[in-house]
Amino acid sequence: MISTAQILYITSFALIVIGLYAVLSQRNLIRVVIGLNIADVGINLLLVTIGYVEGGRVPIFAAGQSAGTMVDPVPQALVLTAIVIGFGVTALMLTLVMRIYAHHGTVDASRLRGLKW
Amino acid sequence: MVSPMLFIIAPLSAAFIMILFNSRVIALGLSLLVPIGLAWLGLSWLPYTLGAAQPILVASIPAPLGIPLSIDALGAGMAILVAVSAALVVLYSSSYMKKGHHEVRYYTVVMILLTSAFGLVLTRDIFNLFVFFEILCISSYILVSWEQDGAALEASFKYMVLGSIGSTFLLVSIALVYRVAGSLAMADVATALATAPRGYVAFAAVTFLFGVGVEAAIFPVNTWLPDAHSSAPSSISAILSGFVIELALVVAFRVLNTAFAAVDTLPLVRVVAIAGVIVGEMAAFGQKDLKRMLAYSSISQIGIMLFAFSLGTQAGAQAGLQHLLMHAGAKSALFLIAGYFIVRTGSRLIADYAGLGHRMPVSAALFGFAALSLVGAPPLLGFFTKFQVLSAAGAAGGFTAWLGVAVILFGTVLETVYLFRVLRVLFAPAASGSPARADMDWPALAAVALFTALVVFGALLLPTLSQMIGPMADGLASLL
CATH class of the missing domain: 1.20.120 (Four Helix Bundle (Hemerythrin (Met), subunit A))
Known part of the structure; x- marks a missing residue:
């Protein structure tokens, strides 16, 4: 029987691989940005999964409770930071795509000389 | 205090x-x-x-x-x-x-x-490291795209995509580390990883290396660098080539060497370093665009520093740090002067700089000194630092160390040829009469002169410097 945590680990790594594959295979710059976002979601899921405890509680202390059955709050804090950074980078990337479109009239990487990699 | x-x-x-x-x-x-x-x-x-x-x-x-x-x-x-x-x-x-x-x-x-x-x-703290890395990357993306012309926008986007892939790897590595260590402080991580399964730690270490390797321009994840460093405004190229990639390199190596000390990543690091030297020099050799040539040269110089660090000896770490100081001075000066060459001629192609040494004599002379130091001509600082890297490699011994020595020497030959090609064009006879002198404006000239003074007179500082560089080199291998 596969546990919940194992399903989550597999899903998160699958999302990261799918995202990176999209980044490397797509020619359309918008799709490249979407690929990076999929990878980002995968990582966030991975981080939350690491702090996951089977049947765990919300990590808030109340009278007479111990930390034993709580999920780990640190990865959740990390995910918040990672989401904010991911949002900022995505916004900046989309701005650049807009500028590239205004400049060259295309978002197709194969038609942009500087974007061959 | x-x-x-x-x-x-x-x-x-x-x-x-x-x-x-x-x-x-x-x-x-x-x-x-x-x-x-x-x-x-x-x-x-x-x-x-x-x-x-x-x-x-x-x-x-x-x-x-x-x-x-x-x-x-x-x-x-x-x-x-x-x-x-x-x-x-x-x-x-x-x-x-x-x-x-x-x-x-x-x-x-x-x-x-x-x-x-x-x-x-x-x-x-490794997560704090990730956050500062992201701020460094994002501000670099913005500065690379500053000119907002086609090339700068494309270079910045390419840099962003590769940088984001790097961040993805870095974050995966941090997640893997936290899973076994239960802590993000580097000292605790080092203790916890010492007893963790070796395969797991090795995977996390390699993920980390390629994550931070993007920003540190380690081969093979450095394909963004020639575009980004050449399309950015020259002041930014100087910042990026002068200390950003070096800083990323030092930080990356320190974490690999301490937090991930449980697995020996040095052989892998040494191989990518040697590959970086040879690829960078060969690519620089074929360039017609001055800033692109300098950017490729940065890739090979980063390779030399990383090679010195990867020797794993005290002498290697000291030599690497001294070479880092030399490269920061020389490459900053070269990029800054190249910026004014472009302003004065309106072209980035070396061929268009024929006789520019007569219009900008002081700038061209400073360019010459910085280039000679980069190549390693005595008695400039570059000679001593490169010599120390080579002698540290000789002392360490082993096949890959000697291979590195051979590659660096071969790279120096290539470097000499392509930098002298630039100097020959600069000091070629002027095309028509004696053109009006148009050196750099004085604030720029002062800044460049100070950078160049470091690489020209740096050798005099070496005795003082060598007393400080020992404890600094220890910092590459110790944490708390």
């Missing part, structure tokens, strides 16, 4: 203040004063860190949360290098950047870049 927390607080506050006032004078004044003040702060901490056996804790929350910031000799040294370079580049920018061309915002982003650079030096 003034707290080293100012390294992070001062540039960040300066960034907010200058965007608030939106005045060129305030922005320029603050971006000159803050790095100068921080260089002094670094100098005032240097004697204490040199004497201390362990890094001095600056700020921390009680364990297990930690998030420690500490300063050691290596940190103080890198901070001084960053601060001095930044002050000189700002001085240069004051005449190089077009007036009114969003100048205040330019200095704001430079200050934010400085914040993250100092943060990387001080932090002893």
